[in-house]
Amino acid sequence: MLRIRDLSAGYGHKNVLNGIDLDVPAGSVVAILGANGAGKSTLLKAIVGLIGRSSGTIELDGKPLTNESADRTLKSGVALVAEQRELFKSMSVADNLLLGGYLRRGQADMREDFERLLDVFPRLRERVRQPARTLSGGEQQMLAIARALMSRPSYLLLDEPSLGLAPRIVEEIFDIVRRISAEGTSIVVIEQNVNLALDVAQSGYVMETGSITLAGTAAELRSSDTVQAAYL
Template sequence: MLKIRDLNVHYGGIHALKGISIDVPENKIVTLIGANGAGKSTTLRSIIGLVKSSSGSIEYNGKEIANKRTKNIVSNGIVLVPEGRRVFPNLTVEENLTLGAYIRKDKKAIKEDMEWVYELFPRLKERLWQKAGTMSGGEQQMLAVARALMTKPKLLMMDEPSLGLAPLIVKDIFDIIKEIHRQGVTILLIEQNAKAALEVADYGYVLETGSIVLQGEGMELLSNDEVQKAYLGE
């Protein structure tokens, strides 16, 4: 589905991504783990067109999308849930979800997807008319994911979905990630909670200062001594 080959990104004089290559097969969960500043968010921002790559290739379903317009990339089925949630605080839950479907014209299907989202997130249905800015961090994260789903993504990219959330809420978020995947959405996940990410991932990549230093199946990386020492505190 998504193939990244030899991708390089520079910020001014900083070489943020150093020739990384990543595969995200259809119907899989792939995770990128690594410390702050490793290049994880830059990778997602490059895929969605928010950061220009210096060289390399990003192919989605056989078509080159590197440095294309973000709107066109989203229209093709790739959506990013950004770090820090970024909900519209002065709009209600329903208004945030409606904005998620802004590129769609199929009103009947939008209504059906709204009901699907409320089944996934019953808490949001209870808060239809609540302004997003008055919700808890966990509820805002659920809203950010639900809003992205309203775009009808084929590939859902998530940047630190558990950041700053209580452990119980983190469990809820990962349960929802597994359910979204079960319903046919491919997921590319960035997480500092390496244990939680690798437990749900089919495949994982470890990024360090812009380079991939390890890769393998999720459970394989979870039991890797280097990964345990560096990211799991063991």
């Protein structure tokens, strides 16, 4: 379980998140919904340590999660696929993936994972020697997800995986999200496409101006008047 209590965080002296309480049960998919500027991306960045928190606690499986830096959070098993993807664009698909396994360097099964992920993402296998900057938007998103999976995270945070992508590619990516979830990885997905998010998630939260305003199962959120009026 990833448990967040009373989390406040922001940029400089300005808090963007105010007292967030959120639970991500192990093995589940949790959707975070909300309009632009609600603080969704800030929440994920605060969890992994890309920004500091001003108050609150984050626990991972009962132990405090230090979020001093993203590399330390990844050691604890929480990986972020950022909205901007943050790929190494001059480096090849292969090198991006290998770097995704940086914390597992030297482990015998890393090569197995590399091949397995190229099977999961066959478009990446076709372009394995190409620099990441030559990939299409959808392929770059797949590479960002595959790279994060190389570290075998127990929690995968996805920030707007469908942003700017064609519907067919979005479908492909969310099929992969379902497959990753079925294999046991817990997932937090931020998505503006509410239908898509609630299709894949078991539960969710709605954020507005840095606070959680609604929480419930996917079915409850889908049938909520508030969600229907604002997003569906």
